Amino acid sequence: MLFAVAGLLTAAGAAARAAGAGPLADVAWTVAAVLGLAYSTVTLARAVRRREPSVDVIAWLALAGAPAVGETFAGAVIAMMLAGGALLEARAAARARRELSALAARAPRTARRRTAAGSTEILAGEVVAGDRLVVATGEIVPVDGRLCGPATLDESALTGEPMPVSRRIGTDVRSGVVNAGPAVEMIATATAESSTYAGVVRLVERARAASAPAARAADRLAVVFVPVTLLLAGAAWAVSGDPARVVAVLVVATPCPLLLAVPIAIMSGLSRAARTGVIVKGGAVLERLASGRTLLFDKTGTLTAGRPVLTAVTAAPGGDGAEVLRLAASVDAVSAHVLAAAIVTAAADRGLRTEDPAGVREEPGHGVEGLVAGRRVRLGRLAWAVPGEPPAWLRSARRRAALDGSLAVFVSVDGVPAGVLLLEDRIRPQAPRMLRTVRQAGVDRIVLVTGDRADTAEAVGRIVGVDAVHADCDPAGKVAVVARERRTGPVVMVGDGINDAPALAAADVGVALAARGATASAETADVVLTVDRIDVLADAILIARRCRTVALTAALAGMGAAAVAMLAAAAGWLPPAAGALLQELIDVAAIGIALTALSPGRAHPARIAPAESAVARRLHAEHRAVRGLIERVRSVADALTGPPYDIAPVRDLCTLLKAELLPHERAEEAQLLPIVARALGPEAVGALSRTHAEIEHQVHRLDRCLADLTAGAEPEDVVDLRRLLYGLYAVLRLHDDQEEEGAFSLVPADDGRAAQSRPARGPGPSGTGPAPAANRR
Known part of the structure; x- marks a missing residue:
């Protein structure tokens, strides 16, 4: 409202001045300046109460002094820019505060208590320790308890593990997990309030309350700029005794490059991130994302597909x-x-x-x-x-x-x-390259934090290239890891399930994957990925860092030009009227620099040209089709276990390899690798081309070996055959993963199921694992 009113008054004053009604124009501009002064007073008072630095003090002095020396137009323009900066910042900082809505919606409401008269439905809050409860197929376990029989449980909401697990009689079970098998009875060992799931909700509340807001970039610059401005204005008054010089210094020092250029650059970054499928909940979040030095990743559904x-x-x-x-x-x-x-x-x-x-x-x-x-x-x-x-x-x-x-x-x-x-549950093909990109962008440390088993987590960590692995972590354990990592610098936590929500809230920036439906993690997170590709996170980090650089460049350039103008004004070479005009030119230049944040910069993930996507899709379909042939290589080798040795299946396999596999590999060499080279650079295709050559070499060796076996196979012949087959199988499996990561991960998701070895996850209760269907097996 302030921006609209100040803009209307400024325009009305300009129209009045053009019509020759100078006094009326001065009244309109003075009213605009007074409104800006009132708003600036309120914001300064809030900053004083919070004990935070604020650049608005210069604007307040300029708004107070400009009308006093007859510079009503300058005062109106300053008021409009002050309001515009506040409007942009408010829109950039606006974020939904519904962190607990998804958690509360999923919390168990009722329970089935087993009594002598049968099963009775009661409120979950009425359960007491010792109650015998019945949990039907697909229902959420209402409280912590102990199983009275074997059960199949979906624990993805708490552990992130996508596979249903079998639990024996007498095993402890936690609230919030889903019964994925037949109905089972349990003995309650805790009330709903003291159970695991209620603790998850409290963790989110405490973690969010402990997160301190980050200072704005403009206010950090104000710590230096404001004292310098006030000292220079005071010196000019002390030397000359002319209040007009003081006003001239304050007018040219009005921090519009900070008030407008910084929010414009940040808003540009938010817009660019949204176009890549990343929703950043406010400008302060974008600043914190740009300063992140440590990345923490959940495993299931984040670095992996989250579905088998x-x-x-x-x-x-x-x-x-x-x-x-x-x-x-x-x-x-x-x-x-x-x-x-x-x-x-x-x-x-x-x-x-x-x-x-x-x-x-x-x-x-x-x-x-x-x-x-x-x-x-x-x-x-x-x-x-x-x-x-x-x-x-x-x-x-x-x-x-x-x-x-x-x-x-x-x-x-x-x-x-x-x-x-x-x-x-396979690793996302985009994950290794994404991690390499964020390291190049300035991230110092990458950590895997998961509720999964240590051996599985270590294997994933080795493949994607993390610095440390923390396995078997429950939600509280993840929060503890975040707290430890924050001691060395800003932390960005990436996850996708309810079990990640507390850690997302505790981190400086929480990032959630929400392409498969809104979850508590998406509500808690500061950044939400709306596409089912983890590599857009690297794009968001690059955008955030570039926009922060642009914002600081615009602010420093504007402040540097203003500093020169301030010196001229203090020396009496620049009167207030000319200073106001010069300040507007400086503002326009600073805003122009800020708008460069909208232009394309360094981007990740790399993209292939639309005209080439049809070729990539066709080759990817062929790539998926020959996977069965790859597994047949191992099966045929396994079958050569003892005499009498039947090598007919080996001959049939070799015929298929020459007829189906080799033509496909040659087509990839001729058609796919040039596309990848244009997207990632020539050095990215060297390993792929080498494995193409090795595959063809090994198939020809197998063919020559079979040609020598005109009679029956002897044990030493079978040793050579199995060695060739197992070696070929290993090369083919490695090559399959290399192509998924280095080539087919470039195919856009809407271009025909890119990297379809990682299918979309179904709508489970938390969005992190299998759905609680009644026909679970």
Whole structure:
């Protein structure tokens, strides 16, 4: 309102002066100056109460002095710019204060108490220790307690771990987790108020209350500029005794470059960040983001996709992995389970045609079965899908899953073990390059903080390149890590789940991923990523740092020019009227510098040209299609276990490698690598090109080895074959990850499922893990 009124009065005064009504113009401009003086008085009083430095003191003196010496127009302009700066700053600093709304909305409201008369629904606040409670499938555990039977739980809201976990009878269970299996009974060991989930809410409250507001860049400059201005004005008065010199010094010293240029640069940064899919909740947040020296990352859903994807298919000896996957996907096509989505997606990626199943039956916590073309297909847990003693190859596949940290889904067809599907929560392909970029931008330390197991967290940390790993952290543990890291400098915490909300609130800047739905973390965070790509965080940091540099450049340039003008005014060479005109020119120049923040600067992530995206999408589709062939390399090698050695599958595999894999790799070399080189630079494609050559070399070696085996294979021949196959498999797996990270992560998300090995996560209760579906297995 002040900006509108001051602007109208200034314009009205100008119109009156143009019409020859000079006195009326002076009245309008004087009223505008008085309004600005009143506002400036209020802001100064607030700054004094907070004991904070404020550049507004110069504007207050200029607004008071300009009308006194007849410079009413200068006073009106100063009032309008003061109001404009306040308006821009208010819009830049405005942020939603609904940190606890999502937490409170998800808090358990009711509980089912088991009594002799049956199950009775009561308020969660009425639960007392010792109550026997029933938690149905998909319900949230209302209080901390102890299980009366085995249970399958989705603990992602508290730990961030995306996989459902099995808990034995007598195990302690925490409030806030979701029952992902059949109904289970528990004994309450705490009230709702003293349970885990209520503690999470209190952590957010305390952490937010402990976060001190950061000083504005303009006010930090004011600590130096204001005393210098006042001393110079006082010296001019003492030497000359002329109050006009004092007013002239104050007029040219009016800090419009600080009042307008800094907010304009910051607002420009907010606008540019929003265009990349990053919502920054205010200018002060942008400043703190630019000064961050330590980055803390959650693992699940942040550095990883947060949802499992199919990574390998192991078929029974003599079986067909593609057929196993096709049958499993046919049954899972009618299931809402999070693992079903991963299996169906993998089958589609590999071009497998599924069939409509019949008689589908799902056993929560165990698995699903149905008829596909007259064959009964069952998949899920080992004991459910494959009753009885598992064969040796199945035990080997289970051991491999344990070593790799994968989740195994076992498949049987007509009661006979048919295969194992291995799923992983894979690292986002953009993550390693993003971390390298933020290091180049000035981030000194990167830390992984997760509730997941230490071995899994360490593996992820090694791959993405962090400086330290803190595993097995609950929400309070994450807050403690944030507090320790803040001792050495500003901390930026990045997460996506309710379990991250307290740490996001405790950090100098909290960053939340919210592309898959609003969560408590998004409400608590200062910065929200609205696209499902972690690499836009690097873009936001680069934008924040550039805008801070532009803002300081504009302010210092304006203040430097003003300082020269102040010296001239103090010497009597610059009267107030000319000083007001010169000050306007300085303001325009400073604002012009500030507006350069809108121009493109150094950007991350790199982008490919729209005309090239169709080629990249086609090659990415082929890349996904040959993954089944990559897994077949290992399966064929595993099958060469003992005499009599059947090398016919090896010959068939070699034929497929030459007919399908090598043409694809050559197409990538000729068409994809030039696109990547234009986006990332020629040095980015060296490793990819070298592995293309190595893959072709290893396939030709395999072909030559088979050509020498005209008769039956001897043990020493099989040793060479297995060595070649395992070596080729290792190169192919490494090359697959390299291309996902270095090439296909450049494909925009709306350009056909970029990096689709990391599918979108379903709408779980916290947005951090699997949904609490009744058909969980």
